Amino acid sequence: MSPWLPQSQEPVSLRQLFPAASFVGCADIRITDICEDSTRCKPRTMFAALPGTRCQGTAFVADAVNRGAGSVLVERPLPDVSVPQCVVQNVRAAYSYLCEALHEYPSQRLKTVGVTGTNGKTTTTYLVRSILKSAGHPTGMIGTIEYDDGIEQKPAQLTTPDSATLASSLSRMVHNRQTHVAMELSSHALDQGRAAGTQLDVAVVTNVTHDHFDYHRDSQAYAEAKSRIFDQCKPGATIVLNADDPSSQAFQARLAGRKVVTYGMRPNANVTAEVLEHSLHGTRFRVHVGTDSQMFWTSLIGPHNVSNCLAAIVATSTFGLSLREISAGIERLDVVPGRLERVVHDRDFHLFVDYAHTPDALTHAIETLKPHTAGKLICVFGAGGDRDQSKRPLLGRAATEADVAIITSDNPRSEDPASIIQDVAAGVTNARCEYHTETNRRAAIELATSLATSGDTILIAGKGHERFQEIKGERYPFDDREVVQNILPFRLPQPQPVLDRMSA
Structure with a gap:
Protein backbone atom coordinates (compact mmCIF):
# COMPACT_ATOMS: atom_id res chain seq x y z
CA MET A 1 0.00 0.00 0.00
CA SER A 2 2.81 2.37 0.89
CA PRO A 3 6.54 2.13 1.59
CA TRP A 4 5.75 3.78 4.93
CA LEU A 5 3.41 1.01 6.08
CA PRO A 6 5.22 -0.55 9.06
CA GLN A 7 6.17 -4.11 8.10
CA SER A 8 5.89 -5.39 11.67
CA GLN A 9 2.41 -3.98 12.21
CA GLU A 10 -0.26 -6.34 13.50
CA PRO A 11 -3.12 -6.95 11.03
CA VAL A 12 -6.12 -4.66 11.43
CA SER A 13 -9.33 -6.38 12.53
CA LEU A 14 -12.32 -5.12 10.55
CA ARG A 15 -14.67 -6.56 13.17
CA GLN A 16 -13.07 -4.32 15.78
CA LEU A 17 -12.83 -1.28 13.51
CA PHE A 18 -16.39 -1.60 12.13
CA PRO A 19 -18.53 -3.34 14.77
CA ALA A 20 -21.73 -2.55 12.82
CA ALA A 21 -20.45 -4.20 9.62
CA SER A 22 -21.73 -7.49 8.26
CA PHE A 23 -19.42 -10.29 7.17
CA VAL A 24 -20.01 -12.81 4.42
CA GLY A 25 -18.03 -16.03 4.44
CA CYS A 26 -16.25 -15.30 7.71
CA ALA A 27 -16.59 -13.94 11.24
CA ASP A 28 -13.83 -11.36 10.83
CA ILE A 29 -11.29 -10.14 8.28
CA ARG A 30 -7.78 -9.13 9.32
CA ILE A 31 -5.72 -7.23 6.77
CA THR A 32 -2.32 -5.63 6.33
CA ASP A 33 -2.94 -4.11 2.90
CA ILE A 34 -5.84 -2.57 0.96
CA CYS A 35 -6.25 -0.88 -2.42
CA GLU A 36 -8.98 0.53 -4.64
CA ASP A 37 -7.34 -0.42 -7.96
CA SER A 38 -8.00 -4.05 -8.92
CA THR A 39 -4.89 -4.15 -11.12
CA ARG A 40 -2.71 -3.55 -8.05
CA CYS A 41 -4.16 -6.37 -6.01
CA LYS A 42 -1.84 -9.15 -4.87
CA PRO A 43 -2.27 -12.15 -2.55
CA ARG A 44 -4.08 -11.27 0.70
CA THR A 45 -4.77 -7.66 -0.35
CA MET A 46 -8.26 -6.39 0.46
CA PHE A 47 -10.00 -4.77 -2.53
CA ALA A 48 -12.17 -1.73 -1.74
CA ALA A 49 -15.02 -1.59 -4.26
CA LEU A 50 -15.50 2.18 -4.26
CA PRO A 51 -18.58 3.69 -5.92
CA GLY A 52 -17.74 6.04 -8.78
CA THR A 53 -19.42 8.66 -10.94
CA ARG A 54 -18.76 6.76 -14.18
CA CYS A 55 -18.39 3.15 -13.04
CA GLN A 56 -18.74 1.12 -9.86
CA GLY A 57 -15.92 -0.64 -8.06
CA THR A 58 -18.06 -3.77 -7.78
CA ALA A 59 -17.53 -4.26 -11.53
CA PHE A 60 -13.86 -5.01 -10.81
CA VAL A 61 -14.25 -7.44 -7.92
CA ALA A 62 -13.75 -10.49 -10.16
CA ASP A 63 -10.55 -9.00 -11.58
CA ALA A 64 -9.28 -8.21 -8.08
CA VAL A 65 -9.96 -11.76 -6.88
CA ASN A 66 -8.31 -13.24 -9.97
CA ARG A 67 -5.19 -11.21 -9.15
CA GLY A 68 -5.08 -12.58 -5.62
CA ALA A 69 -7.26 -10.28 -3.49
CA GLY A 70 -8.04 -12.15 -0.28
CA SER A 71 -11.15 -10.16 0.68
CA VAL A 72 -13.38 -7.32 -0.52
CA LEU A 73 -14.95 -4.25 1.07
CA VAL A 74 -18.45 -3.60 -0.32
CA GLU A 75 -21.73 -1.83 0.44
CA ARG A 76 -23.92 -4.84 -0.34
CA PRO A 77 -23.24 -8.59 -0.37
CA LEU A 78 -22.14 -9.84 -3.76
CA PRO A 79 -23.15 -13.30 -5.03
CA ASP A 80 -20.64 -15.70 -6.53
CA VAL A 81 -17.63 -14.10 -4.83
CA SER A 82 -15.22 -16.71 -3.51
CA VAL A 83 -13.46 -14.57 -0.91
CA PRO A 84 -14.75 -13.10 2.38
CA GLN A 85 -16.70 -9.85 2.19
CA CYS A 86 -17.00 -6.99 4.68
CA VAL A 87 -20.27 -5.13 4.09
CA VAL A 88 -20.36 -1.52 5.33
CA GLN A 89 -22.75 1.37 4.89
CA ASN A 90 -20.21 3.69 3.24
CA VAL A 91 -17.28 2.05 1.45
CA ARG A 92 -15.43 5.31 0.76
CA ALA A 93 -15.47 6.38 4.41
CA ALA A 94 -14.55 2.86 5.58
CA TYR A 95 -11.66 2.78 3.11
CA SER A 96 -10.37 6.07 4.53
CA LEU A 110 -0.13 15.24 14.45
CA LYS A 111 -1.75 18.57 15.26
CA THR A 112 -3.97 18.95 12.23
CA VAL A 113 -5.53 22.04 10.66
CA GLY A 114 -8.10 21.31 7.93
CA VAL A 115 -9.26 24.15 5.70
CA THR A 116 -12.25 24.10 3.37
CA GLY A 117 -14.12 26.83 1.49
CA THR A 118 -14.73 28.01 -2.05
CA ASN A 119 -11.91 30.55 -1.99
CA GLY A 120 -8.87 31.09 0.20
CA LYS A 121 -8.03 27.48 1.11
CA THR A 122 -4.57 27.49 -0.43
CA THR A 123 -3.51 30.89 0.92
CA THR A 124 -4.79 30.04 4.39
CA THR A 125 -2.87 26.75 4.53
CA TYR A 126 0.32 28.47 3.31
CA LEU A 127 -0.14 31.07 6.07
CA VAL A 128 -0.74 28.38 8.71
CA ARG A 129 2.41 26.53 7.68
CA SER A 130 4.47 29.72 7.67
CA ILE A 131 3.23 30.76 11.11
CA LEU A 132 3.81 27.37 12.72
CA LYS A 133 7.26 26.89 11.18
CA SER A 134 8.26 30.40 12.18
CA ALA A 135 7.26 29.56 15.76
CA GLY A 136 9.45 26.43 15.72
CA HIS A 137 6.83 23.78 14.93
CA PRO A 138 7.85 21.51 11.99
CA THR A 139 4.78 21.55 9.74
CA GLY A 140 3.77 19.61 6.64
CA MET A 141 1.17 20.63 4.11
CA ILE A 142 -1.29 19.01 1.72
CA GLY A 143 -3.10 21.15 -0.82
CA THR A 144 -3.82 22.31 -4.34
CA ILE A 145 -0.25 23.29 -5.18
CA GLU A 146 1.98 20.84 -3.32
CA TYR A 147 2.28 17.98 -0.86
CA ASP A 148 5.05 18.75 1.66
CA ASP A 149 6.05 16.02 4.13
CA GLY A 150 8.68 18.18 5.81
CA ILE A 151 11.55 16.90 3.69
CA GLU A 152 10.21 16.53 0.16
CA GLN A 153 7.77 18.74 -1.74
CA LYS A 154 5.85 17.21 -4.64
CA PRO A 155 3.41 18.88 -7.07
CA ALA A 156 -0.16 18.06 -6.06
CA GLN A 157 -2.39 15.93 -8.26
CA LEU A 158 -5.59 16.72 -6.39
CA THR A 159 -6.39 19.36 -3.76
CA THR A 160 -7.13 16.49 -1.36
CA PRO A 161 -5.54 13.20 -2.49
CA ASP A 162 -7.10 9.75 -2.40
CA SER A 163 -7.37 8.05 0.99
CA ALA A 164 -4.25 5.89 0.60
CA THR A 165 -2.06 8.78 -0.57
CA LEU A 166 -3.39 11.01 2.19
CA ALA A 167 -2.69 8.47 4.96
CA SER A 168 0.72 7.73 3.47
CA SER A 169 1.57 11.44 3.30
CA LEU A 170 0.59 11.98 6.93
CA SER A 171 2.59 8.89 7.92
CA ARG A 172 5.68 10.29 6.21
CA MET A 173 5.22 13.54 8.15
CA VAL A 174 5.22 11.61 11.41
CA HIS A 175 8.28 9.67 10.26
CA ASN A 176 9.97 12.97 9.32
CA ARG A 177 9.25 14.35 12.80
CA GLN A 178 6.73 16.96 11.74
CA THR A 179 4.45 17.99 14.59
CA HIS A 180 1.71 19.81 12.68
CA VAL A 181 0.03 19.71 9.28
CA ALA A 182 -2.05 22.24 7.34
CA MET A 183 -4.29 20.62 4.75
CA GLU A 184 -6.92 21.64 2.24
CA LEU A 185 -10.14 19.65 2.17
CA SER A 186 -12.08 20.05 -1.07
CA SER A 187 -15.85 19.72 -1.24
CA HIS A 188 -15.43 16.67 -3.49
CA ALA A 189 -13.17 14.96 -0.94
CA LEU A 190 -15.54 15.75 1.92
CA ASP A 191 -18.57 14.54 -0.01
CA GLN A 192 -16.83 11.32 -1.01
CA GLY A 193 -15.43 10.63 2.46
CA ARG A 194 -11.95 10.62 0.95
CA ALA A 195 -10.50 12.02 4.19
CA ALA A 196 -13.11 10.65 6.60
CA GLY A 197 -10.48 8.88 8.69
CA THR A 198 -8.38 12.03 9.11
CA GLN A 199 -9.05 13.67 12.48
CA LEU A 200 -8.71 17.44 12.91
CA ASP A 201 -7.65 19.65 15.81
CA VAL A 202 -8.85 22.73 13.92
CA ALA A 203 -11.46 22.94 11.14
CA VAL A 204 -11.63 26.17 9.12
CA VAL A 205 -14.38 27.18 6.68
CA THR A 206 -13.29 30.28 4.75
CA ASN A 207 -16.50 30.87 2.77
CA VAL A 208 -19.09 29.14 0.63
CA THR A 209 -19.89 30.80 -2.70
CA HIS A 210 -20.83 29.63 -6.22
CA ASP A 211 -18.73 26.70 -7.49
CA HIS A 212 -18.84 23.02 -8.46
CA PHE A 213 -22.59 22.92 -9.15
CA ASP A 214 -21.84 20.42 -11.92
CA TYR A 215 -21.02 17.98 -9.11
CA HIS A 216 -23.04 19.19 -6.13
CA ARG A 217 -26.20 20.20 -8.05
CA ASP A 218 -27.05 23.31 -6.00
CA SER A 219 -25.86 25.63 -3.24
CA GLN A 220 -27.55 23.62 -0.49
CA ALA A 221 -25.81 20.37 -1.47
CA TYR A 222 -22.51 22.24 -1.85
CA ALA A 223 -22.79 23.77 1.62
CA GLU A 224 -23.76 20.39 3.06
CA ALA A 225 -20.60 18.85 1.60
CA LYS A 226 -18.48 21.60 3.15
CA SER A 227 -20.14 21.07 6.54
CA ARG A 228 -18.87 17.48 6.67
CA ILE A 229 -15.53 18.85 7.81
CA PHE A 230 -17.13 19.18 11.26
CA ASP A 231 -17.59 15.40 11.43
CA GLN A 232 -13.81 14.96 11.31
CA CYS A 233 -13.05 17.02 14.40
CA LYS A 234 -11.29 15.49 17.37
CA PRO A 235 -12.97 15.88 20.79
CA GLY A 236 -12.46 19.47 21.90
CA ALA A 237 -11.43 20.65 18.42
CA THR A 238 -11.81 24.30 17.43
CA ILE A 239 -14.09 25.23 14.52
CA VAL A 240 -13.16 28.49 12.79
CA LEU A 241 -15.83 30.34 10.78
CA ASN A 242 -15.82 33.52 8.70
CA ALA A 243 -18.43 35.82 10.26
CA ASP A 244 -18.46 37.95 7.09
CA ASP A 245 -19.72 34.98 5.06
CA PRO A 246 -23.51 34.35 5.21
CA SER A 247 -23.01 30.58 5.34
CA SER A 248 -21.35 30.84 8.76
CA GLN A 249 -24.66 31.62 10.45
CA ALA A 250 -26.23 28.44 9.13
CA PHE A 251 -23.19 26.44 10.21
CA GLN A 252 -23.19 27.94 13.70
CA ALA A 253 -26.81 26.95 14.21
CA ARG A 254 -25.84 23.28 13.94
CA LEU A 255 -22.73 23.55 16.11
CA ALA A 256 -24.30 24.16 19.51
CA GLY A 257 -22.03 22.92 22.26
CA ARG A 258 -18.95 22.91 20.01
CA LYS A 259 -15.99 25.28 20.35
CA VAL A 260 -16.54 27.85 17.58
CA VAL A 261 -14.41 30.95 17.01
CA THR A 262 -15.39 33.50 14.37
CA TYR A 263 -13.28 36.02 12.49
CA GLY A 264 -14.11 38.91 10.19
CA MET A 265 -13.88 42.57 9.35
CA ARG A 266 -17.16 43.29 11.16
CA PRO A 267 -17.28 43.90 14.92
CA ASN A 268 -19.59 40.94 15.60
CA ALA A 269 -16.72 38.45 15.13
CA ASN A 270 -14.56 37.09 17.94
CA VAL A 271 -11.38 38.12 16.11
CA THR A 272 -11.50 41.25 13.93
CA ALA A 273 -9.18 43.34 11.81
CA GLU A 274 -9.01 46.85 10.43
CA VAL A 275 -6.94 47.65 7.35
CA LEU A 276 -4.66 50.61 8.03
CA GLU A 277 -2.74 50.86 4.77
CA HIS A 278 -2.56 48.88 1.56
CA SER A 279 -0.86 49.02 -1.81
CA LEU A 280 0.21 46.63 -4.55
CA HIS A 281 3.22 45.78 -2.40
CA GLY A 282 1.53 44.79 0.85
CA THR A 283 -1.05 45.41 3.54
CA ARG A 284 -0.80 46.68 7.09
CA PHE A 285 -3.66 45.90 9.46
CA ARG A 286 -4.47 45.70 13.14
CA VAL A 287 -6.01 42.60 14.70
CA HIS A 288 -8.22 42.73 17.78
CA VAL A 289 -8.83 39.76 20.08
CA GLY A 290 -10.87 40.91 23.05
CA THR A 291 -8.84 43.65 24.74
CA ASP A 292 -5.62 42.53 23.03
CA SER A 293 -4.44 43.89 19.68
CA GLN A 294 -1.44 43.54 17.40
CA MET A 295 -0.21 45.25 14.24
CA PHE A 296 0.39 42.96 11.25
CA TRP A 297 2.11 43.37 7.91
CA THR A 298 1.78 41.02 4.95
CA SER A 299 3.09 41.12 1.40
CA LEU A 300 -0.24 39.60 0.34
CA ILE A 301 -2.57 42.21 -1.08
CA GLY A 302 -6.29 42.81 -0.88
CA PRO A 303 -9.01 42.67 1.80
CA HIS A 304 -9.69 39.02 0.98
CA ASN A 305 -6.13 38.22 2.03
CA VAL A 306 -6.63 40.02 5.32
CA SER A 307 -9.56 37.64 5.80
CA ASN A 308 -7.28 34.68 4.99
CA CYS A 309 -4.75 36.01 7.50
CA LEU A 310 -7.48 36.17 10.15
CA ALA A 311 -8.43 32.54 9.48
CA ALA A 312 -4.79 31.52 9.92
CA ILE A 313 -4.43 33.69 13.04
CA VAL A 314 -7.38 32.01 14.75
CA ALA A 315 -6.30 28.53 13.64
CA THR A 316 -2.73 28.84 14.93
CA SER A 317 -3.66 30.65 18.14
CA THR A 318 -5.39 27.43 19.25
CA PHE A 319 -1.90 25.91 19.62
CA GLY A 320 -0.89 28.56 22.17
CA LEU A 321 0.91 30.98 19.85
CA SER A 322 0.89 34.67 20.75
CA LEU A 323 -0.22 37.37 18.33
CA ARG A 324 3.39 38.55 18.12
CA GLU A 325 4.58 35.06 17.13
CA ILE A 326 1.78 34.79 14.58
CA SER A 327 2.62 38.22 13.16
CA ALA A 328 6.22 37.12 12.53
CA GLY A 329 5.01 34.02 10.70
CA ILE A 330 2.65 35.97 8.45
CA GLU A 331 5.36 38.47 7.55
CA ARG A 332 7.67 35.58 6.68
CA LEU A 333 5.41 34.46 3.80
CA ASP A 334 6.34 36.47 0.71
CA VAL A 335 4.07 34.94 -1.93
CA VAL A 336 1.62 32.12 -2.53
CA PRO A 337 2.25 30.70 -6.03
CA GLY A 338 -0.34 31.88 -8.52
CA ARG A 339 -2.32 33.92 -5.99
CA LEU A 340 -2.09 37.55 -7.11
CA GLU A 341 1.50 36.74 -7.94
CA ARG A 342 3.39 39.63 -9.49
CA VAL A 343 5.32 38.91 -12.69
CA VAL A 344 8.32 41.23 -12.98
CA HIS A 345 9.15 42.72 -16.37
CA ASP A 346 10.65 45.86 -17.95
CA ARG A 347 7.45 47.60 -19.00
CA ASP A 348 5.86 50.38 -16.93
CA PHE A 349 2.65 48.57 -16.04
CA HIS A 350 1.81 46.01 -13.36
CA LEU A 351 1.02 42.39 -14.18
CA PHE A 352 -0.43 39.76 -11.83
CA VAL A 353 -1.33 36.09 -12.26
CA ASP A 354 -4.12 34.71 -10.11
CA TYR A 355 -5.95 31.40 -9.71
CA ALA A 356 -9.36 33.12 -9.50
CA HIS A 357 -11.78 30.85 -11.34
CA THR A 358 -15.00 31.56 -9.46
CA PRO A 359 -17.11 34.72 -9.81
CA ASP A 360 -16.46 35.68 -6.19
CA ALA A 361 -12.69 35.20 -6.42
CA LEU A 362 -12.49 37.14 -9.69
CA THR A 363 -14.49 39.98 -8.16
CA HIS A 364 -12.11 40.13 -5.18
CA ALA A 365 -9.05 40.17 -7.44
CA ILE A 366 -10.42 43.02 -9.56
CA GLU A 367 -11.57 44.98 -6.52
CA THR A 368 -8.09 44.61 -5.02
CA LEU A 369 -6.19 45.84 -8.07
CA LYS A 370 -8.48 48.54 -9.41
CA PRO A 371 -8.00 51.18 -6.68
CA HIS A 372 -4.22 50.99 -7.18
CA THR A 373 -4.35 51.22 -10.98
CA ALA A 374 -3.75 54.70 -12.36
CA GLY A 375 -4.70 53.67 -15.90
CA LYS A 376 -6.71 50.73 -17.23
CA LEU A 377 -7.28 47.41 -15.53
CA ILE A 378 -7.09 44.67 -18.17
CA CYS A 379 -8.40 41.22 -17.24
CA VAL A 380 -7.58 38.05 -19.18
CA PHE A 381 -9.70 35.09 -18.09
CA GLY A 382 -11.77 32.10 -19.17
CA ALA A 383 -13.80 29.21 -17.79
CA GLY A 384 -12.95 25.53 -17.54
CA GLY A 385 -14.60 22.98 -19.80
CA ASP A 386 -16.59 19.99 -18.47
CA ARG A 387 -17.27 21.93 -15.28
CA ASP A 388 -20.07 24.01 -13.76
CA GLN A 389 -21.60 25.83 -16.74
CA SER A 390 -23.87 27.98 -14.60
CA LYS A 391 -20.95 30.09 -13.37
CA ARG A 392 -19.72 31.01 -16.85
CA PRO A 393 -21.93 34.09 -17.40
CA LEU A 394 -21.28 35.06 -13.77
CA LEU A 395 -17.55 35.07 -14.53
CA GLY A 396 -18.27 37.29 -17.54
CA ARG A 397 -20.24 39.69 -15.38
CA ALA A 398 -17.50 39.81 -12.73
CA ALA A 399 -14.71 40.42 -15.26
CA THR A 400 -16.46 43.37 -16.85
CA GLU A 401 -15.87 45.39 -13.71
CA ALA A 402 -12.40 45.76 -15.23
CA ASP A 403 -11.84 48.37 -17.92
CA VAL A 404 -10.88 45.80 -20.55
CA ALA A 405 -11.88 42.12 -20.48
CA ILE A 406 -10.30 39.53 -22.76
CA ILE A 407 -12.20 36.24 -22.70
CA THR A 408 -10.06 33.26 -23.65
CA SER A 409 -9.53 29.57 -23.03
CA ASP A 410 -8.83 28.19 -19.58
CA ASN A 411 -8.72 24.37 -19.58
CA PRO A 412 -11.34 23.59 -22.24
CA ARG A 413 -10.93 19.83 -21.72
CA SER A 414 -13.35 18.03 -24.07
CA GLU A 415 -15.41 21.12 -24.93
CA ASP A 416 -15.11 23.55 -27.84
CA PRO A 417 -13.27 26.65 -26.52
CA ALA A 418 -15.37 28.96 -28.70
CA SER A 419 -18.55 27.58 -27.16
CA ILE A 420 -17.26 28.14 -23.62
CA ILE A 421 -16.26 31.70 -24.53
CA GLN A 422 -19.75 32.31 -25.90
CA ASP A 423 -21.28 31.17 -22.59
CA VAL A 424 -18.98 33.50 -20.66
CA ALA A 425 -19.64 36.44 -22.98
CA ALA A 426 -23.38 36.10 -22.30
CA GLY A 427 -22.70 37.60 -18.88
CA VAL A 428 -21.06 40.76 -20.21
CA THR A 429 -23.54 43.47 -19.22
CA ASN A 430 -21.28 46.43 -18.41
CA ALA A 431 -21.33 48.64 -21.50
CA ARG A 432 -18.42 50.69 -20.17
CA CYS A 433 -16.11 47.67 -20.34
CA GLU A 434 -14.24 47.07 -23.59
CA TYR A 435 -14.14 43.35 -24.20
CA HIS A 436 -12.47 41.00 -26.67
CA THR A 437 -12.56 37.26 -27.33
CA GLU A 438 -9.54 35.15 -28.28
CA THR A 439 -9.56 31.36 -28.11
CA ASN A 440 -5.76 31.06 -28.01
CA ARG A 441 -4.65 31.86 -24.46
CA ARG A 442 -1.13 32.91 -25.42
CA ALA A 443 -2.54 35.24 -28.08
CA ALA A 444 -4.93 36.66 -25.49
CA ILE A 445 -2.03 37.42 -23.15
CA GLU A 446 -0.12 39.01 -26.03
CA LEU A 447 -3.18 41.15 -26.80
CA ALA A 448 -3.33 42.31 -23.19
CA THR A 449 0.33 43.33 -23.16
CA SER A 450 -0.10 45.17 -26.48
CA LEU A 451 -3.04 47.14 -25.07
CA ALA A 452 -1.30 48.03 -21.80
CA THR A 453 0.30 51.44 -21.40
CA SER A 454 1.95 53.30 -18.54
CA GLY A 455 0.01 53.02 -15.28
CA ASP A 456 -2.12 50.08 -16.38
CA THR A 457 -2.52 46.75 -14.60
CA ILE A 458 -3.00 43.34 -16.25
CA LEU A 459 -4.70 40.53 -14.35
CA ILE A 460 -4.36 37.06 -15.89
CA ALA A 461 -6.87 34.91 -14.04
CA GLY A 462 -8.04 31.34 -13.86
CA LYS A 463 -4.95 29.13 -13.93
CA GLY A 464 -2.61 30.65 -11.36
CA HIS A 465 0.08 28.13 -10.42
CA GLU A 466 -0.95 25.56 -13.05
CA ARG A 467 1.73 24.54 -15.55
CA PHE A 468 -0.45 22.92 -18.17
CA GLN A 469 -3.50 23.44 -20.36
CA GLU A 470 -5.88 20.52 -20.78
CA ILE A 471 -7.30 20.17 -24.30
CA LYS A 472 -9.13 17.11 -25.69
CA GLY A 473 -7.76 14.76 -23.06
CA GLU A 474 -4.16 15.94 -23.42
CA ARG A 475 -2.15 18.16 -21.10
CA TYR A 476 0.12 20.65 -22.83
CA PRO A 477 2.80 22.69 -21.02
CA PHE A 478 1.38 26.15 -20.30
CA ASP A 479 2.27 28.44 -17.42
CA ASP A 480 0.82 31.97 -17.52
CA ARG A 481 3.90 33.30 -15.72
CA GLU A 482 6.34 31.74 -18.18
CA VAL A 483 4.27 32.92 -21.14
CA VAL A 484 4.45 36.49 -19.84
CA GLN A 485 8.19 36.25 -19.31
CA ASN A 486 8.60 35.00 -22.89
CA ILE A 487 6.50 37.85 -24.26
CA LEU A 488 7.97 40.68 -22.19
CA PRO A 489 11.60 41.48 -21.36
CA PHE A 490 12.47 40.06 -17.97
CA ARG A 491 14.78 41.32 -15.27
CA LEU A 492 15.67 40.12 -11.80
CA PRO A 493 13.34 41.58 -9.17
CA GLN A 494 14.53 44.92 -7.78
CA PRO A 495 13.84 46.01 -4.20
CA GLN A 496 10.28 47.25 -4.08
CA PRO A 497 8.94 49.97 -1.81
CA VAL A 498 6.95 48.38 0.97
CA LEU A 499 4.89 49.64 3.86
CA ASP A 500 6.95 50.53 6.92
CA ARG A 501 7.37 47.17 8.63
CA MET A 502 9.04 48.75 11.64
CA SER A 503 5.92 50.77 12.39
CA ALA A 504 4.01 47.48 12.53
Missing part, protein backbone atom coordinates in the same frame (compact mmCIF):
# COMPACT_ATOMS: atom_id res chain seq x y z
CA TYR A 97 -10.59 4.75 8.10
CA LEU A 98 -8.74 1.59 7.07
CA CYS A 99 -5.97 3.54 5.37
CA GLU A 100 -5.54 5.55 8.60
CA ALA A 101 -5.53 2.39 10.70
CA LEU A 102 -2.98 0.63 8.47
CA HIS A 103 -0.67 3.62 8.85
CA GLU A 104 -1.12 3.59 12.64
CA TYR A 105 -3.39 6.67 12.75
CA PRO A 106 -0.98 9.44 11.73
CA SER A 107 -3.56 12.24 11.99
CA GLN A 108 -3.94 11.41 15.68
CA ARG A 109 -0.19 11.83 16.16
